[in-house]
Amino acid sequence: MSTTTERTEGTRENRGGLRALYAGNAGSVLSRGLLAARSSTWVVVVSGFFEPVFFLLAMGYGLGTFVGDITLDTGQQISYPAYIAPALLAVSAMNGAVYDSTWNVFFKMHFGKLYQAMMSTSLGPLDVALGEISYALLRGVLYAAGFLTVMQVMGLNQSWTAVLTLPAVLLIAFGFASLGMAITSYMSTFQQMDWINIVMLPMFLFSATFYPLTVYPVPLQWLIQAMPLWHAVELVRNLTIGALDSGTALHVGYFVAMAGLGVILTTRRLRALFLD
Amino acid sequence: MPEPVISATGLTKHYGDLVAVDGIDIEVAPGESFGLLGPNGAGKSTTMRMVGAVSTRTAGELRVLGLDPDTHGPEIRARLGVVPQEDNLDTELRVRDNLIVYGRYFGIPRAVCAQRADELLTFAQLEEKAKVKVDDLSGGMKRRLTIARALVNDPLVLMLDEPTTGLDPQARHVLWDRLFRLKERGTTLVLTTHYMDEAEQLCDRLVVVDHGRIMAEGSPAELIRQYSSREVVELRFGASRNESAAEQIAGLGDRIEILPDRVLVYAADGEAVLEQVSRLGLHPTTSLVRRSSLEDVFLRLTGRSLIE
Incomplete structure (x- = not known):
């Protein structure tokens, strides 16, 4: 006769609190990523840097000759390349961060069994989540920093506040990497992974990247304003043209929330998958 | 302790x-x-x-x-x-x-x-x-x-x-x-x-x-002692004759198990069983006396049917 008692659901959720989730050692996960990156193909990494540069040349300087200068809401007049460059910067931060946090995470999760191995050490799911997200955002930051230099050289930064683009890009990449990893952790097939691309391409084209949001009917504007890339584009554009307003704080808040949500979801999912 | x-x-x-x-x-x-x-x-x-x-x-x-x-x-x-x-x-x-x-x-x-x-x-x-x-x-x-x-x-x-x-x-x-x-x-x-x-x-x-x-x-030795005998005799009479031969030797050893291809007799002294078998006038095509192993214990406890 069994004398054991079924434990209540409540105790399962609260087991060990933060100590059971986090060993304070996310750094070891990050440095593992960097070490593994040494063996990856640098051509792929470098090509990611050139992508926004090509867009800037073709759209900004090529197509831009037909567009002329842009008059902003603030009355400020800027060249077309200076209008789209910050958007391309935000996009490259997004692409870089999403690349490592989606496909690479998917492979490590399902084929490499990397997280299973990590979780049998004293690492907790939060260590793994933070370490992997930090690694993923590095690529986004790297691309963005490179492109910011290009912008500076081409005279597209209109204000000293452009310096703040770097921390802003860090936040943006963190947001995309953490949400990307969270979403990926729920995916189990390649077909599902394709949905990420299906969402990202229109987001890239329509998030006030190449023309202002005002061309759309109002309901569509709301939809786009709910998307993360629009906030990223606006935040970076505010900083590079030096037009900070209350919206800037909102954009920052959006990404802080997105990053937090991503970390929480990823941690929960990793725990559910590997510490069942 | x-x-x-x-x-x-x-x-x-x-x-x-x-x-x-x-x-x-x-x-x-x-x-x-x-x-x-x-x-x-x-x-x-x-x-x-x-x-x-x-x-x-x-x-x-x-x-x-x-x-x-x-x-x-x-x-x-x-x-x-x-x-x-x-x-x-x-x-x-x-x-x-x-x-x-x-x-x-x-x-x-x-x-x-x-x-x-x-x-x-x-x-x-x-x-x-x-x-x-x-x-x-x-x-x-x-x-x-x-x-x-x-x-x-x-x-x-x-x-x-x-x-x-x-x-x-x-x-x-x-x-x-x-x-x-x-x-x-x-x-x-x-x-x-x-x-x-x-x-x-x-x-x-x-x-x-x-x-x-x-x-x-x-321990492995304890389990063998408890769930098996010291020795096992494996007798092969040919697939068609195993059943009838097993009936004749029923009672030999501690326990008999009939498999499609052979008959197993669990006994403390395997050679003695083998002698009794030939005294009964039975002549298996092949016979083997071996020590009981953990495998015998395992199969006895978990059964021979395939679990999938």
């Missing part, structure tokens, strides 16, 4: 409606070499995962190194070495880096990790392969590297889930030799296997698990 490193009472795990582990009681003493034997799907791996603090129990009590895995998972895992059933080496890193990086996951300083990595490469006979990619190692080498990796945090308990499944005989013997050395050094070993020779080689004590429950417990 020293405090057990693992103690479980009524340990239970459900996955939805499936009962993977159904009230298991285990106690493992420090330095002991403890085996979980059972067919596939018996609940061995699930038990290992619960003890390894990577799976939560549905019910029952569990203490590993005196701690509750539910609340002290990271602390417990810090002092365990885990060799999973399928190798999960980091294929993006080279052999030596696998050991160093894994050590870093435990928060061990890099210099210490590097020194241990070199010692463990020697232990695992992989010094030559330090800079090689993991994918270029043979199955046996990968397994040895996985074991070396599990030792990088100097664990009190080494947990091995089917350590030699899928390896060729040479590789298995090399591995057993390494595990035996660890045992001699006083490392507590907990292993699952469905190889009886492995259990006899390595385990001081073992439990036979089937359908999530413990069917028997003891």
Whole structure:
């Protein structure tokens, strides 16, 4: 006769609190990523840097000759390349961060069994989540920093506040990497992974990247304003043209929330998958 | 008696409606070499995962190194070495880096990790392969590297889930030799296997698990004594005659088992049984007297039908 008692659901959720989730050692996960990156193909990494540069040349300087200068809401007049460059910067931060946090995470999760191995050490799911997200955002930051230099050289930064683009890009990449990893952790097939691309391409084209949001009917504007890339584009554009307003704080808040949500979801999912 | 490193009472795990582990009681003493034997799907791996603090129990009590895995998972895992059933080496890193990086996951300083990595490469006979990619190692080498990796945090308990499944005989013997050395050094070993020779080689004590429950417990010799006879006589009369011959020899030995291809007689003295058989005027096409093994115990306890 069994004398054991079924434990209540409540105790399962609260087991060990933060100590059971986090060993304070996310750094070891990050440095593992960097070490593994040494063996990856640098051509792929470098090509990611050139992508926004090509867009800037073709759209900004090529197509831009037909567009002329842009008059902003603030009355400020800027060249077309200076209008789209910050958007391309935000996009490259997004692409870089999403690349490592989606496909690479998917492979490590399902084929490499990397997280299973990590979780049998004293690492907790939060260590793994933070370490992997930090690694993923590095690529986004790297691309963005490179492109910011290009912008500076081409005279597209209109204000000293452009310096703040770097921390802003860090936040943006963190947001995309953490949400990307969270979403990926729920995916189990390649077909599902394709949905990420299906969402990202229109987001890239329509998030006030190449023309202002005002061309759309109002309901569509709301939809786009709910998307993360629009906030990223606006935040970076505010900083590079030096037009900070209350919206800037909102954009920052959006990404802080997105990053937090991503970390929480990823941690929960990793725990559910590997510490069942 | 020293405090057990693992103690479980009524340990239970459900996955939805499936009962993977159904009230298991285990106690493992420090330095002991403890085996979980059972067919596939018996609940061995699930038990290992619960003890390894990577799976939560549905019910029952569990203490590993005196701690509750539910609340002290990271602390417990810090002092365990885990060799999973399928190798999960980091294929993006080279052999030596696998050991160093894994050590870093435990928060061990890099210099210490590097020194241990070199010692463990020697232990695992992989010094030559330090800079090689993991994918270029043979199955046996990968397994040895996985074991070396599990030792990088100097664990009190080494947990091995089917350590030699899928390896060729040479590789298995090399591995057993390494595990035996660890045992001699006083490392507590907990292993699952469905190889009886492995259990006899390595385990001081073992439990036979089937359908999530413990069917028997003891040292290999005790189990053989309790659940089998000292010797087994294998008689082959030809597929068509086995049944009728078995009727004639009924009563010989302790127990008779009829299989499609042969008749087994469990007895203390196999040669005596063989003489009685020929005195009955029966002439098997082949006969064999052998010592009873853990395999006989295993098959008796878990049945011969295939579980899939």
